[in-house]
Amino acid sequence: MRTNLEITDKIKNYIYPLITFISIILIWQFIVVSNDIPQYIMPAPSEIIKIFSTDFANLQMHALVTLNESVLGFIYSILLALAIGxxxxxxxxIKKCFYPIMLVSQMIPTITIAPLLIIWFGFDSLPKIIMVMTTCFFPILINFVDGMENIDKDYINLFKTMDANKLNTFIHLKLPMSLESLFTGLKISATYAFVAATVAEWLGGSVGLGVYMVRAKSAYALDKVFASTILVIIFSLIFVMGINILKKITLKHKYKGE
Structure with missing residues (x-):
């Protein structure tokens, strides 16, 4: 069980950044209003918040498309990474042949991949889903593979002495002991999913938060650009929080009492 001091420290870990964030918003609001800065240069936080009510239907429609692309791409990337790993x-x-190639592929900028996917697969959701997959796939794969490789050799030798075959060793040893590393990869990828989908929409699409941003930018409606950016951040945070909850449920024996 956690002591009162530990609980207090944990509360402070949330309160301090929250106070800092609120202070930044208030200072931002004050500077924009007091200096009468035009909205097309820097909108005040109050103007950005208004967009969520005045343009709610439009934002919702674009956000649901991006959410769908991100979730599907993320799920497919998990399945692909687990299968290949x-x-x-x-x-x-197979690892010796393809792992270095996969590593090099991650050095290709997203901005060069997205237009090619749009040319090959059109302007609908498919190229965006593939973009999310290619972005999220490698962090999951590399953490999953590293998790299996870093298992104590004594455990591997113990399974060998019990004449366990590769399948049994994988199911009962490697997979369970690599879960923590796998969840690390999932959290990293969760922060990339919505960004990848938005960038792909930005470079070519007819609907989605990326398209919404482009149209708002062209109209110098920076309040809408900020509003859509906030949605991307919120979705990403929800993704990460969901993975943290799933991690604690899956590894409850380790986090028991927290």
Whole structure:
């Protein structure tokens, strides 16, 4: 059980950044209003908040599209990373052949991949989903594979002495002990999912928060640009929080008492 001091410290960890954030918003509001800065240069936080009521229907429609693309791309990236990571563990030769290529592929800028996907697959949701997959896939894969490789060799040798085959070793040892590393990869990828979808929409699309941003930017409606950006941040935070909850449920034996 946690002591009162630990609970107090945890509360402070939330209160301090919250107070700092509120202070920044208030200072921002004061500077914009007191200096009468035009909205097309820097909108006040109050003007940004108004967008969520005045343009709610439009924002909701675009946000749901981006949310759908991000969720689907994220789920597919998890399934793909688990499948390829498992294959690499069972067949090390495949890892030697393709792992370096996958590493190099992550050095290609997103801004160069998205237009190609749009040319190949059109302007609908498919290229955006693929963009999210390619962005989220590697962090999940590399953490999953590293988690299996960093297992104590004594455990591996113990399973060998019990004549456990590769499948049993994977199911009962490697997979459970690599879960923490896997969740680390999931959290990293969760922060990329909505950004990847938005960038893909920005570079080519007819609907989505990225398209909403482009149209708002062209009309110098920076309050709408900020509002859509806030939605991307909120969605990403919800993703990360959901993964943290799932991690604690899955690894409840480790987080028992927290």
């Amino acid at each position: 498992t294959i690499m563990d069972f067949v090390p030769f």
